[in-house]
Amino acid sequence: MEEKHHHVKTGKKICSQTERVSLLKRDKKNFTCTQCGKSLTCKHSLNRHMMIHTGEKPFTCDQCGKSFTESSSLKTHMNIHTGEKLHECDQCGKTFSTASYLKRHLKVHSEKEHHSCSLCEKSFLHLKSLTLHQNIHTGVRDHLCFECEKTFTTAHQLKLHQRIHTGEKPYTCDQCGKSFSFKGNFIVHVRVHTGEKPYKCSHCDKRYIQAENLKTHERIHTGEKPFTCDQCGKSFRQKSHLKEHIKIYYGKNHHK
Numbered sequence: 001m002e003e004k005h006h007h008v009k010t011g012k013k014i015c016s017q018t019e020r021v022s023l024l025k026r027d028k029k030n031f032t033c034t035q036c037g038k039s040l041t042c043k044h045s046l047n048r049h050m051m052i053h054t055g056e057k058p059f060t061c062d063q064c065g066k067s068f069t070e071s072s073s074l075k076t077h078m079n080i081h082t083g084e085k086l087h088e089c090d091q092c093g094k095t096f097s098t099a100s101y102l103k104r105h106l107k108v109h110s111e112k113e114h115h116s117c118s119l120c121e122k123s124f125l126h127l128k129s130l131t132l133h134q135n136i137h138t139g140v141r142d143h144l145c146f147e148c149e150k151t152f153t154t155a156h157q158l159k160l161h162q163r164i165h166t167g168e169k170p171y172t173c174d175q176c177g178k179s180f181s182f183k184g185n186f187i188v189h190v191r192v193h194t195g196e197k198p199y200k201c202s203h204c205d206k207r208y209i210q211a212e213n214l215k216t217h218e219r220i221h222t223g224e225k226p227f228t229c230d231q232c233g234k235s236f237r238q239k240s241h242l243k244e245h246i247k248i249y250y251g252k253n254h255h256k
Contacts, residue, residue: 067130080198 016017031046032039035053040046048069051057059074068074076098087102088095096102107125115130116123119137124130132154135141135186141151143158147165152158160182163169169179171186175193180186188210191197197207199214203221206216216238219225225235227242231250236242 064191064194066194066196081196 030039031041031043031052033046033049035050038049040049045222050070057069059069059071060078061074061081063078064075068077078096087099089102089105091106094105096105104125115125115127117130117133117137119134123164124133131146135153141153143152143155145151145158145161145165147162150161152161163181171180171183172178173180173186173189173193175190178189180189192207197209199208199211201207201214201217202222203218206217208217219237225237227237227239228235229242229245231246234245236245
């Protein structure tokens, strides 16, 4: 008996190799953001991109409470607390917490972008930065505040200073609503809420929210007393202690 061959239609389209390559090229970016229309290559990238719109930051530091959109950003941030610096410059041995900081530093060793100050040993990546730096040596202060006639070496320094007169406080704490004129003061204040103390004493386990407090504390261990009374020669660890000494023994207006 003759065997019959039945051809069953499965509904699947059979593509040639050329057609498959063409489809891959066409569908390379088929995950589109509904908020801004940006197309991405995979669902994971789309989910990560959507966090920009939602504000979601699922990766939180257990030391200070700061949150991040990516685990890699959290890992880099943790170096602040641990003090770990895994990236070492093979030119000078200096270490950095991230690869990007090391990459930027390496330009200092490049002859093409190496601008050195002739008056000190400091080097800069850009000629403009060197020019601004040299104003420290020359005393050139071209930027004048019209309110108090105080002068500054850069326009940026003048802009920051003018906030004293305008009362501008662009940095606001979302925990208590307190505002600050300067970013540095704002960052230190936020640490009061988060409990972050990134500056650790190298002699004991004490930690501080700002570098200046650590510097003052470490003088207990080193015995350093950099503030000296020019009347009796007595030295102090803190400037405030020297001022108090002068006020008691030599009168309020002896030193300002």
